[in-house]
Amino acid sequence: MPLTVALYGVLGLAIVAVAGAVTQRGALGRPLVYGLSAAISATLLAAGLDALLGALAPETATLPLGLPWLGARFRLDALSALFLAVVNLGALAASLYAVGYGRHEHEPARVLPFYPAFLAGMNLVVLAADAFTFLLSWETMSLASWALVMAHHREEGNARAGYVYLVMASFGTLALLLAFGLLAGAEGGYAFDGIRNVEHAPAVKALVLILVLVGAGSKAGLVPLHAWLPLAHPAAPSHVSALMSGVMTKVAVYGFVRIVFDLLGPPVWWWSVVVLLLGGVTAVLGLLYALMERDLKRLLAYSTVENVGIVFIGLGLALAFRANKLDWAAALALTAALFHVLNHTLFKSLLFFGAGAVLAATGQRNMERLGGLIHRMPKTALAFLVGAAAISALPPLNGFVSEWLTFQAVLVSPQLPQWGLKFLVPAVGAMLALSAALAATCFVRAFGIAFLGRPRSPEAAGATETDRWSLGAMFAFAALCVLAGVLPGHVIDALSPAVVSLAGARMPVQAEVPWWSIVPIAESRSSYNGLLVFAFSAISGLLAAALIRGFATRRFRRAPAWDCGFPDPRPETQYTADSFAQPIRRVFGTHVFAARERVDMPAPGDTRPGRFRARVHDLVWDRVYAPVAKAVEYGARRLNPLQALTIRRYLSLVFFSLILMLAVLAIWR
Amino acid sequence: MGKIEFDIAHLVAGGLVLVSLLLLYQDRMFALLRFFAGHAVVLSLAVAWQALIQDKPELYITAAIALAFKGVVIPLALYRIVVRLGIHRELEPVVGVGLTMLAGIGLIGLALVVILPLTSAADPYAREDLAFALSVVLLGLLMMITRRNAVSQVVGFMSIENGLILAATGAKGMPLVVEISVAFSILIAFIVIGIFLFRIRERFDTVDVGALDSARAEGERRR
Known part of the structure; x- marks a missing residue:
């Protein structure tokens, strides 16, 4: 039943896409397209949740489309249901956000027809159950998102972004095509059922793994295939950026999980080495790039690269444990990865919504031209702050839980028999820790420079709060970030059907643990209670506020600011985004970015200004x-x-x- | 399936290959057109024989179409074009005739070597027919690349199509509509090429396709 609903929903999205193409000129187009997209996404979300939480048996359908001897096959199992829910959760929020945000769109005709098509493509990818349908949906998704990236093609750099994206997307699809070709073999058994039941030769499996890492990894943004991502994601309108970063990379992760965990059969231990190394490098490099970035949306895109790295670390750990028959540990690692998939959808969409609101209010993406927005856009600032705290993995928010679970899986690694893995996994864990610390730096910088301080440009000084639809979408996701962080046990239990189908085991049932703690392995080893941390921080914060309000002097005074901090009232004297990133640039930049700093200091008596130049190479x-x-x-x-x-x-x-x-x-x- | 039926099918299809070789040998325009008409007549014989032994009356229609259009209408039209344009001079082969013929024989050998082992499981009628058809196609292509004159390229193109029809009728179960549509598309191609010929002639005062290339090279340079 949910599969039928889902397929009708995709059909509905296709119809909305046509409607968007027809009504684009009228004033009705925007609310119609986004409203209908939101309604359909809500239905699909319900279908996905129904299939996932109800733990329904896998459901299949074959439509007489596509290859004549194969038909278009669809299947809704636990994994598909999970990703269907994640995709449509992001799509629902983005559609609601766009009802308000779309008002600022100056070329709606370039966005409205492709937006529902993009949603339909992503939904079909997670439902497809044969290689042909999968690749067709994958390409629909790629091409529709390419059209959205090119929506503002006259702006500087966007045409190049679209070109690079198109090249990388075709390259990735080619790799997937070859991977499916190898899996299907000479007989052309393209149905997933057929592929699953065939035992493949080890060399074929290894080749397929590499091809899938290239194909799905380029879409997800694994280093070194990430180059298109920070160009293309920010170039699209902000609600689409949120979808591309928050949701489309998840569809790529789905592709990887579906092929490597499901279709390819039992893994070999060295696969995990490849995946872990790629994940670790991606996590650290993604954030270092983000720290060098001044453009708010590009910073978020680079941070997406980092989060994809974290997800792949989790997946790599799961592969390592599976290959060694440690199913319970594989379940832990896989749960961590899937939890992070959900989390990243929540907070990255939220952050992109915030960046879009800032962009709409000021016309600026460059952080050096922002500042002081917390006074002019207090609600946006609050939502952005929640997202920034969540992505920095601060308890009691959701980002902490998934990264903590990943670390729990890292700590199990001494039980692995291979010495290579025994050494590698802690090293990757260290990289994960480094990236978590850098993420906090990065988002302190992003929030501090954009929202705190004084405005650095007249546009930032004249900003006004964004509309109610956008705020609604942002606050809904902020609330979900808190909720998933405070009650992680429920999320873990909800993920368990998908985990069982892939890892062969599940994490212990968390709903029965008292006080909503989570216990990944056993109570004696580790446990975490988000509710307790939340209650503690809330109570201590409120208490501190009450104490200050109660005992501090009540008289409201205005005095000159502390002169050591503000000798000069001009905004240029503030900390800038570049100066904040300088220590990191000095530590890592010389090697990772070939960064060079040059100071041009005029001789005494010379009146020309001194200049400081820092050059960073990718x-x-x-x-x-x-x-x-x-x-x-x-x-x-x-x-x-x-x-x-x-x-x-x-x-x-x-x-x-x-x-x-x-x-x-x-x-x- | 009697021995004699097989032999006759073999004979007629082999005849088509022979006429293809003869086409390759011609160095005069009118002789070329006459042999092209003969090519179509042999083809229609082969198709009609297939209709008889496979007991498929619709193949007679194919044979009739081949005879009427390729055997009569197109050669006559080409004849008129040649007369009106006054281009019945000698054809100018790029490679010598002897060498072309040797290459043609080599191609027939290649076609047999490729097709016969591949189709060992198939019905013998289809096997022989496919090998001959591939030979005819290859010879037509060879003709197209060894002649400079546009008319002989048209003839080479049409003979390729004859080879395709031979292959299609030899294989059992090919629907009539496929053959008709192939024939029709060839007719359209002929019309287009015919118009094209006149245009070349109008612009360059020759139907040597080399003139087109030098004109294009000039265009490139101008750009």
């Missing part, structure tokens, strides 16, 4: 992408003369290649 771009681009360009230039051959030469080309292939066929047999 080494991944310089070392990996630039050579590839150069090679492609060289090849293209060498092949260019082929564009101007004579007709007869073209025919000869066809003829001789045909002869060559026939000759190969004749000899090879």
Whole structure:
């Protein structure tokens, strides 16, 4: 039943997309498209939750579409249901946010038709149960999001972002296509059921793993395939940025989990080494990039890279434990990863909503031009603060729980028999800890520079609070961040059907633990009570506030600010985003970013201003992408003369290649 | 399936390959067109024979279409074009005729070597027919690339299509609509190419396709 509802919902989204294309000119288009999208997403969310929480048996359907001998197969099992719920939770909030935010859209005709199509594509990916449908939906998702990235194609840099995104998306799909080709084998068994039941050769499995890491990893943003992500995600309108960062990367994670955990069969231990290393490097590098960034939305996009790294660390741990038959530990690691998937959807969407509200109010994405917004947009600031605290993994919010669970899984690693893993996993745990600390730095910087201090530009000084729809979406997600952090046991239990289907075991039932604590392995080892931390921080905070209000002097005074901090009232004298990031840049930048600082100090008596320049390079771009681009360009230039051959030469080309292939066929047999 | 039926099918299809080789040998325009008409007649014979032994009356329609259009209408039209344009001079082969013929024989060998082992499980009618059809297609392609004249390229193209029809009728169960649509698309192609010929002639005063290339090179340079 939920599958039928879900498929009708996707059909509905397709109809809304057409409606969006038709009504784009009228004033009715925006509320119609976003309102209907929100309603359909709510229905799909309900369907997903119903299937997940009701622990229904997997449901399948085959529609007479697609490949004639295969049909379009769909399946709603626990994993699909979980991701269906996550996708539509994000989509619901983004649609509600867009009802208000869409008012600032100056080119609605470029957004309205593609938005529902994008949602439909993502929903179909998680429902698909054959390779053809999966890839078709995957491409729908990619192309619709590309169209949304290109919505403001006249703005500087967006056309390039769209181009890079398109190239990377095609490359990723190619890798997935090859992976499915290998899985299906020569008989072309593209249905997931068929793939699941075939035992693949070890070499094939290894190749498929690499291809899936490239295909799904490029969409999710694994380093070094992340290059498109910080370009493309911020270029889209903010509600779409929230969807791309918060939801589409999760669909990519779904693709990885579905293929590697479900279709590929039992893992080999060295797979986890690859995944863990990629995850760890991604987590640290993503945040270092984010710390160098001045653009608020690009900072959030880089932080998405980091969070994807955390998810992949969890998945890598799960693979390591599975390969060694430690199913209970695999369940713990997998729960941590899936929990973080949910969490990242919540707080990254929330943060992008906040950044979008700031962008709409000030027209600025550059943090050096913001500041002091907490006075002009207090509600947005509060919601953003909750999101920033959650993503920095501060208890009692949800980010802490999933990272804590990941660390619990790291602590089990001494039980692994392979020495390589015994050494690697703690190292990756250290990288995870580093990235968590850097995340806190990064979001102190983001919130502090954008919302605190004094306005650094007239636009920031003249900002006004955003509309009620946007605020509603933000506060709903902020509330969910708190709720998932305070009552994590319920979330863990809700995730368990999906975990059981993949890891073969589940974490202990958390609902029966007294006082809503969570106990990942056993009470004697570790436990965490979000409610207690929440109550403690709330009570101590309120008490402190009451004490200050009660015993401090009541007289309201205005006095000059402490002069050591403010000798000069101009906003330029404040701490800037760059100065905040300088220590980190000095520590890591010289090696990771080839950062160079140059001070140009005029001689005494000279009246020209002194200048300080810091240059940061993206080494991944310089070392990996630039050579590839150069090679492609060289090849293209060498092949260019082929564009101007004579007709007869073209025919000869066809003829001789045909002869060559026939000759190969004749000899090879 | 009698021995004699098999032999006759073999004979007619082999005849088509022979006429293809003859087409390759021609160095005069009118002779080329006459042999092209003969090519279509042999094809319609082969198709009609297939209709008889497979007991499929709709194949007679295919044979009739081949005979009427390829055997009569298109050669006559090409003849008129050649006369009106006054281009019945010698054809100018790119490669010598002897070498072309040798290459043609090599292609037939290649077609047999490729098809016969691949289709060992198939019905013998289809096997032989497919091998001959592939030979005809390859010879047509060879003709297209060894001639400079646009008319002989058209003829090479049409003979490729004849090879395709031979393959289609040899395989059992090919629906009539496929054959008709193939024939129809070839007709359209012929019309387009015919118009094209006149346009080339109008612009460049020759139907040597080399003129097109030099014109294009000029366009490239101008750009």
